[in-house]
Amino acid sequence: MAEKNGSSSSQTLISTPLSQKASGSKKRQPRSSNAGLDLLSTPSRVGGSSPKGKEKALDVLLSTLSASQGDDKPVKTKRRHGKGKKSHHGESSTAAQQRKDEQDENIWDLIPVAQNEVSRIPPVWSNDGRFYFTVTHTSIHIHSSTAPSFARLSTLSSTHIQGHTKPITSLHLSPINSFHIISSAEDGTIKIWDWVAGRLVRTIKVSEPQAQIQHIAFGEVAGKWWIFAAVTHSKDASGHKLSHRVLRIPFTGSGSPSLIGKLSAAPVSLMMSPRSTYLVALSATKAYTYRMPSASIDPSVDIWETRPTCVKFVSDQSFTCGAFSPEKTLATSSEEEWFATGDEKGVIRLWHGLAQAFRQVDLAAANQSMMGVTNTQTESEKKLPTTSLHWHAHAVSAIAFTPSGSQLLSVGEESVLVQWHLASGKREYIPRLGGRPIISLAVRKATRTGEEEWWMNLADGATIRVGSASGHISNVGQGIRLDPLRPTSSTTSYPFSLHPSTSSLVVPSSHPSTLQFIEPIASSVLFDLEVAPSNRVSRRDEKEIQPVSVEKVAFSGSQDGQSVWMATFESRTGDDMEGGGAVKNLKMWKWHDEKYAVNTQFPRPHGTSPITSVIFSPIAQPFGTSSNNSILPTPYLLTASADGMAKIWQVRQSKNVQTGKVASSQSAIVELYWSCRSTFDYRGMPICDSAFSPDGTIVALAHGSVVTLWDVESNVLLKVFDTPSGLDIKKTGFVGDEGRYLVGAGQDTGVIVWDLLSCEVAWSNQSHIVQNLNISDGFFITTSTTDSQTTFTIFSPTSSEHVRTMSTSQPIRDLQILPSPSLSPSSLHLIGVAPSGEIYRFGDLAHSAAPLSSKAVSTAAQQKQGLSIWQEMFGQDAFLDSLSLDVDSTEENKTATASALQARVSGKGKPSNVFDGPSHTMPSTSILFDAFMDELLSGHTATTSKELEQVEDDGIVYEQQNRIDVEMPSVPSVRGREVDDEEIGELESFFRDVLGNVSTNIPKTPAVKKVNGHAHGNIPNGESIVTPLNNKKVNGSGSGLNGKSSASKNDTMEVDEIDIDDTPSSGKKGSAQKGKKRKAPRED
DSSP: OTTTTTOTTOOOBOOOOHHHHHTTOOOOOOOOSSHHHHHHHOGGGGTTTOHHHHHHHHHHHHHHHHHOOOOOSOOOOOOOOOTTOBOTTSOBHHHHHHHHHHHHHTEEOOEEEEOOOOOSSOOEEOTTSSEEEEEETTEEEEEEOOTTTOOEEEEEOOOSTTSOSSOEEEEEEOSSOTTEEEEEETTSEEEEEETTTTEEEEEEEOOSTTOEEEEEEEEEETTEEEEEEEEEEESSTTOOSEEEEEEEEESSSOOOOEEEEEESSOEEEEEEOTTSOEEEEEETTEEEEEEOOOOOSSTTSOTTSSOOOEEEEEOSSOEEEEEEOOGGGOOSTTSOOOEEEEETTSEEEEEOOHHHHHHHHHHHHHHHHHTTOOOOOOEEEEOOOEEEEEOOSSOEEEEEEOTTSSEEEEEETTOOEEEEETTTOOEEEEOOOOSSOEEEEEEEOOOSSSOOEEEEEETTSOEEEEETTTOOEEESSOOOOOOTTOOOOSSSOOOOEEETTTTEEEEEOSSTTEEEEEETTTTEEEEEEESSOOOOOOOSSSSOOOOOEEEEEEEOOEETTEEOEEEEEEEEOOBGGGTBOOEEEEEEEEEETTEEEEEEEEESTTTTSOEEEEEEOOSOSOSTTOOOTTSOOOOOEEEEETTSEEEEEEEEEEEEOOOSTTGGGSOOEEEEEEEEEEEEESTTOOOOEEEEOTTSSEEEEEOBSEEEEEETTTOOEEEEEEOOTTOOEEEEEEESSSOOEEEEEESSEEEEEEETTTTEEEEEEEEEEOSEEEEETTEEEEEEEOSSOEEEEEEOTTOSSOSEEEEESSOOOEEEEOOOTTOBTTBOEEEEEOTTSOEEEEETTTTTOOOOGGGOOGGGTTTSSOOOHHHHHHOOOTTTTTOOOOGGGHHHHHHHHHHHHHHHHHHHOOGGGGGGSOGGGOOOHHHHHHHHHHHHHHOOOOOOOSOOOEEEETTEEEEOOOOOOOOOOOOOOOOOOOOOHHHHHHHHHHHHHHHHTSOOOOOOOOOOOOBTTBOTTBOGGGOBOOOOSSOOOOOSSSSOTTOOOOOOTTSOOOEEEEEOOOOOOSSSSSOOOOOOEEEEEOOO
């Protein structure tokens, strides 16, 4: 959603009963961390229940909450016991509270960085369209509808005693009060919220055991509003047998729920017709259609005395979604209502003839009554002739009608929005909306300032909106996308690393072949990097297509503020039946032009064996023996595999020497690439982990029962450390800047520390529970995880006694230590991944950390807006790929685009270079005009480079001399005057006389032999040729290929001997002269 994954501006609204405010109670309320929270939690400040007062409160709500900055520190609610009360163990409440506070001090609060906010509940908009509401688990979020940020303004918290205790299943705007929203949940309750005041208005509880309310709908029947709920509850205490029912609840008052009908399976949708005539519940392959009773003439008659008549329409496939056609499509009041459904095979059906089906039921009932037969059955099963629309290859996730009713929209697993034109039967597509299935669909009505939009939620938590008229596709917010199909586990590899130069977090994106660089404190995405290009295709059959996944990622140390090298390892198990074999690729990436580009790729670097470790060495050694200081020192890369083989990769350089006459004056191009330097192993024992010493001279390999030390330069085995019996080393690393101590940790238990100076065990603890090991300067952290929490133990390498022990309230699997100026065992800032894939920050410095805006990657601005479908097909624009065009401010962006184009062209070429690219990447003419005019009017600047532009023509190389700008004297401006007809006539007669005196007897000049592409007597730059009388050979004093400057106009130029045709003499016309050998100029 807009401000995803626990953004800091969200707030928690605790409901405050109106009676407390009215009575003037001085009961202490929870302290708000935001100025806007006080407004929402105090209903009296928004004018009570007056509609006018709430309309004014909306303006205050939007202005106050949008300007306020929320505190990202979670609010802790502590229960205060009465004074003098005793606990169960006889101790006073004060002592118990002190003990509880001490325990709380050892628990780190979790600050969400990226949470799984996937919800199948579509967003709901307020009547004026200024706000919209979304659902996450048990909370309702209120967002601003202002693009492009769509800021989250507040949150209706369901964590207190009056809120939902289980996930919310549906959300609707109240049909009788636009300032109320209604939610249902799996806890068996329906709650009505005043979203302006932030308070709970009413709670409706279903009394059935273990009841879960799946869907709700509303309708005005006989002049009274009702709530209809599809409920699933248990038949017995065991919960194995379930019952599914449709209940009726009065919207106002205190009436209890009443039964409408029973369903054979769990309901997938519940919908009311626009005129409140029919209530349809979709369950399995049946559409239970209930006809609502009409008002009775006698007010004393209960219209609900008998159950409504139900007709079950049967389908061939199970339903997945449904929607009623809107009221606008019905031309007259007598026209029937109809609905559409989607099923699990991708077929959309239009159900007409509801009135006719019920007339048949009424006629049959009348016939039975005439025959004296009493009909006690209120349900009948029928099949209707339907219209089928089929395009989706898999189940239809959601359907929705446009407000006009002319189009039906459908989405599914293919990540394609299909527009069905109901009048013509044609369809249109908006493909490639994301890499994950679309799970919900909603239509936002057009407003005075915006067009109608279609909003879709994806399975990775992203939200896409599409303009109905413009077709413009954009994301809602810049939230972090998590892969819903790839939760972390102890058995699968999960890339989780820190970018050294920017301190950004690198984790998989919504697709496993893509990495995303995250600013962990601001919870924003800097940019995405597609490591393995792969098609975003859906499964063909029931079996999921396994994509290529990134398993390992590592970065070299920071050099001049940049991490030059990155290494990734991608793999796929492969399935020959699905057209793809096993994939195992090692790629080395180099930072170039503000992004990472593939430098070297090695398929199957360790054969079919899985790679267990990919690490870079610290940058300490210079590159080779070359004296060229322009090449930065480069690190080594070590890869280790389960087959026991370790490989060290190094950077090598190659000179790309060009051949030919032009190449002699150009320097060779130096290219860097990676190659395998050496391979070694220790008795074929599998390698579990590896680590470089801080100086990069020693590498340690963990083999389980032993740990080996190797010299990096010579591959000589230095030392073998045996582990105590029962201790299997799975993680290892050097501690401290000098790397004196080597730490080893087991898979489940055991920690051991070796002193490398004495090569002895400094200390060990085989009973210590450990699942992960993280090393920092001077200390290391071990983690032990259970189903409910994770314990972090900080050790010093010099002592077996732990320095500190902390814990979190949720399990954390992978851990990284965020850099900070005051990093120490007592001042930690950590970030971790939960088994569900959610990312959290925690530690002593977590609340005080500020976003690292100064370290933002420069490509973040380029990646702020995703690629359009056109750009994905044909590539980004050659000059405008880094510009973000907003359709809402076209004129303003044209100026910005033109300025950016001019600035870019001024440093990298001429505007005419834009024509070198494909035609479809051409920017608009209005943008090109300003750039071309600025280039023409700015003139040419003096060349500052020492290199001269060389032009080759027929083997002759010309050297263009530097141009000198000469300041032209200022000319006084002359005021214009009007020119009359008399002056025009004089000019006309003057030019007529001049042209009439020109002789037409012009001798024909024979064709002149061209020398080197130029007419005889002229050379480039307007210089004349001086031809000496005597013949000379070219010996090298003049200009030539050896790079000397060309002769001046007054100097005699050295020439080659060449025959030139006869030319007429200047004194005698038509006389022929004998041909002479003349020398044509030659500039080497």
